[in-house]
Amino acid sequence: MRIYVSADMEGITGLVDADDVQPGGRDYERGRRMMAQDVNAAVRGAVAAGATDILVNDAHGPMRNLLPEDLDPAARLIRGRPKHMSMLEGLTPEHDAMVCVGYHTRAGALGVLSHSFMGHEIEDIWLDGRPVGEIGLAHATAAAIGVPVVALTGDDRACAEMTAWDAGVTTVPVKYARDRFAAELRPADEAHAAIEKAVAAALRAPRPTAAAQADPATLTVRWQSASVAATLPGIPGVTSTDSRTVQARGDLPSLYRQFVVWMRVAASLTNQPPYC
Incomplete structure (x- = not known):
């Protein structure tokens, strides 16, 4: 079983502020370690479900946030930019499933560090007239490639956004938004255990084979x-x-x-x- 993991940073356990997720921020080094821990929890879940090939794409900002030495050796890493497919670089029809780690709500939503791709520069995005952010556009593009998104982690608002897009996706809230730069946090060990368990269960669950779409x-x-x-x-x-x-x-x-x-x-x- 081949699994693809797209890892963003704003929806990672414990992170609430730009200083947590931007290089040079006072808590960025801690943030990137927390990112690795959430990703590794997802990797462990994939391995427990029988994954034999796991590809992780560092999908946040400079896309050099994950340190290779911090990543579980069961996974391979795509790191750096530019990438032609950005947050979905390396996703192919040969993958059996996709997992989104550390995702966040779209621009205008009151979720932790909410935005759509470019901070304030992008005000709104619509896909076939439907409001969409990074979550919906990643899901729709993966479906067009022929790969189902089976799990997503982030704050509770990101989880709700994913559920509204596709209720069949397993979601794991690792924090609960109080405002755009404030959240009630789940204890890190509890969040990591929840990610591992949910990813394993989502990958073990029966799911229809996704066919690539060219519409x-x-x-x-x-x-x-x-x-x-x-x-x-x-x-x-x-x-x-x-x-x-x-x-x-x-x-x-x-x-x-x-x-x-x-x-x-x-x-x-x-x-x-x-x-x-």
Whole structure:
């Protein structure tokens, strides 16, 4: 059984602030150790369920948060950037299941460190008219590739967002949002045990075989900066719907990869820190 793990950081056990998750932050070094512990709990659960190949993609920020020496040796690691598929780099139809570790709610939701990909720069995203963030877009793209998402860890609001998208996904709340930068925390040992148990159970549970989908989808993004929306229509297939909103249509894995390019363009034009 081949398992893919996409590991973000904002939804990791114990982390609540930008200083916990951004390089140079006063608690970042502790944050990256906590990230490794949550990921390792998921890896142990996958091994307990019979996984023979586990690929972990460091999917947060600079994508060099996980230290290889801190990762369970049962897993391989994709580290660094740029990555053509960003948070889903390395996911292929050969994987039997995907696990999301440390995910967070979309922009505008009152979850811990909520945002959609680029801090305040992305105001809203819609997939076929449905509001979506990193959780929904990862799930939909994985489904299009033919890989089911079976488990997700994060705060309680992230878990609720995943359940609203797909109630069949097992979720593990490791903290309970009090506000965007505050949470009630589960004890770390308790959270890690819950992650391990839930991932193992989710992978053992029977599930329908996911078939890769090539149906066209429409991705719409509303930016904070009109400059971004004015520039992106220079990419073939991208159109403006108003001064700050663009959209494109195509098959989902290709749309996701194109969206990664949109973010690189936006970063070059704005160069703004997240969580403002």
